[in-house]
Amino acid sequence: MANENPDISALLKDIEVKGASATSNTSDENARKALLESARSLVAALDPPFEVVAKMNWVDPYKWSTTRVAYDLNLFDKLLADNNAPKSCEKLSEMTGADSKLLSRMLKFLASCGFVAETNVNEFAPNAITAVLATRIVTGMTKNCYDTLAPVIATLPEFMSNTKYANPTDKNNSPFNFAHKTSQHYFEWLAQPENADQLQAMKDHMEFKTLGKKWFQSVDIPVIFNNLSSEKDATLMIDIGGSAGHDIIDFQKTFPELPGRLILQELPSVIASLPSIFPTQVEKVPHDMFTSQPVKGAKVYYLHMVLHDWPDESCRNILKNLIPAMKKGYSKILLNEIVVPDTGAGWFATGVDMLMMQCHAAQERTESDWRALVESVGLSLSKVWECEGSAEGLLEIELA
Ligand SMILES: C[S@@+](CC[C@H](N)C(=O)[O-])C[C@H]1O[C@@H](n2cnc3c(N)ncnc32)[C@H](O)[C@@H]1O
Incomplete structure (x- = not known):
């Protein structure tokens, strides 16, 4: 042992x-x-090993479900009200409409998890974690993950047994499809009008999810964006599947001097959901990445954690639709993706791999997985950049 x-x-x-x-x-x-x-x-x-497994059963599930209920009560916002003043459960009951005894039990538990501070008997105050929990993007992340994945987690053993413990790789038969009793792919499901709240939560989740620096704060930008075209209509970068555009907007703010068009391409449902006040430097265009790329000769076709949502065959389709648009010796595909170490992978890479498996029948990939995938469509993986403090790397891909 x-x-x-x-x-x-x-x-x-x-x-x-x-x-x-x-x-x-x-x-x-x-x-x-x-x-x-x-x-x-x-x-x-x-x-002690016993406590480790006991906490998995007696604490971890309730941390998630209690937090999810707290969001419906706006409990973290209420705790932060009046300049973070400690509040009794009776006061919080008046503020939320929930039973004070229920709040006392929930908050004692959340205090034991370190999510709030217990300041006196039946009295609580926010701490640094409460403040993070109350942000829009973490609220969205939790609602998106819980509402999508709690039913998936509950039914996963049945799904795995039904599929004879095969590695899930069929995008039309995922644990998500089984749990939510739908034949729609997750992104199709998300586009339905009745799931508009989930779409907003997903966009907030995406805005949250990069832990550590963004790739363009780590890599050598002049090397990647070399030899930029000075033609009037040249395209600098297209963010394909860029959600609400948080990456490309930050990129523009960081490098306003780089010449060329910046384009966000997303599903029509996502583009339609964007606020009317949107940075004018970024064009937002509906586009299905499983169809041929309409913008030819861009310097960079950028996809951030997009391929990890799809099994290999779908990834090949996405890449093949970019190849005819690329200009040899000039255009690049940049994939900002988790690169799973061959051994000793950490909680983020392995946890998100489980998420991809259970939501999309997809996966995170090692460097050799990425190389095999890229080369299988005739492209060349020219460099893998490490990004400081992040499990996500930047894969630089060119025409072979
Ligand atoms: C995991 S999210 C990543 C979002 C963003 N790139 C980021 O890293 O924050 C995947 C994105 O792919 C988009 N997407 C899914 N299918 C698509 C398609 N067929 N064409 C274009 N975008 C698509 C989704 O709407 C979603 O925003």
């Missing part, structure tokens, strides 16, 4: 070394992450 007698003093020594590095340069994201990983290893070594 691995790690039966962890060497606590070696783990403490490791924390001391990594701690010195992280505190000597507080803006070094990799040093902070290395220290956090060492601290987690120490916690894992000290946590």
Whole structure:
């Protein structure tokens, strides 16, 4: 059995070394992450195995469901009201309309999870996590994940048994299809008028999801955007499947001097849902990426966590629809995607892989998976850029 007698003093020594590095340069994201990983290893070594599995059953599911109910009561916003003043459960009951005894039980539990602070008997205040929970994008992320995936999680064992434990790769027969009793693909389902709240939650979720720096804050921009065309109508970058445009808008704000058109291409339902006040520097155009790319000779065709939603065959279709539009020696496809390490993959890469499997019958990929996929349509993976502090890399792809 691995790690039966962890060497606590070696783990403490490791924390001391990594701690010195992280505190000597507080803006070094990799040093902070290395220290956090060492601290987690120490916690894992000290946590009795029984408690680890008990928490999975007795705590983790209720953390999610209680938080989801709290959102319906606007409980985190209410806690933050009046300048974060501590509030009794009776006061919160008046503010939310929920039973004060129910609130007391929910908040005691959320305090034990570290999500709120318990300031007195039946009295609570917000903390730093409450403030994050109350933001629009985290609210959207939780509503999107819970409402989509709680039914999927509940029915997954039945789905897996029915499909004889095959690796899910059929986009039209996913655990999502089974749980929600629909033949629509997730993105088709999301486009239905009755799911407008979920579409908004999904867009908020997408805006939240990049942990750490964005790729364009990490990579060598002049190298990637080399030899830019000075033609009047040249296209600098198209963000394909860019949700509400948060990436391409941030890119424009970061590099306003780069010449050329910036275009957001999304499903008609997503484009129609965008606010009327939208940055004029970014064109927003409905486009189905499973059809031929209409904008020829762009410098960059950019897709951020789009291919991870699809099994290999669909990814090949998406890439094949870009190839005829690309100009040899000039155009690039940039994929901003998780690159799963061959060993020792962390919680983000592996957790999102489970999400992709269960929602889309899709997957996260290792570097060799990406290379095989890209080369299978005759393209060439010229470089994989690491992005500081992020599990997402940037795959630079050119015509072979
Ligand atoms: C996981 S989200 C990624 C969004 C965004 N790129 C980001 O990283 O925040 C995948 C996006 O692909 C879009 N999408 C799905 N099918 C599409 C299609 N056929 N054509 C264009 N976009 C599509 C969805 O609407 C969704 O916004």
